[in-house]
Amino acid sequence: MSVKSPCIDxxxxxxxxxxxxxxxxxxxxxxxxxxxxxxxxxxxERALAARIKVVRVDSQDN
Incomplete structure (x- = not known):
């Protein structure tokens, strides 16, 4: 059985x-x-949404 990954390539x-x-x-x-x-x-998986917000804010600041 494969494990679903949150990866979006x-x-x-x-x-x-x-x-x-x-x-x-x-x-x-x-x-x-x-x-x-x-x-x-x-x-x-529970931490990913918060991490994505941080990374996206950081990338917008640069």
Whole structure:
């Protein structure tokens, strides 16, 4: 069974936070996504919306 990824194929990582501008995950989180437990994936998913807001505000400021 495949694990649904939040990836939207826009892999540009913010230099300050390390979060992807497309999905909000870090490089390590994207690499390890399939290996993470459902608990850890859900915890990351809950943080993504807030991360995306931060990254988008930062990119608009630059």
């Amino acid at each position: 826009l892999c540009i990582f913010d230099g300050r936070t390390g979060w992807c501008q497309g999905c909000g995950r870090t490089r390590a989180e994207t690499r390890e996504w399939r290996k993470l437990s459902p608990f850890h994936r859900k915890a990351i």
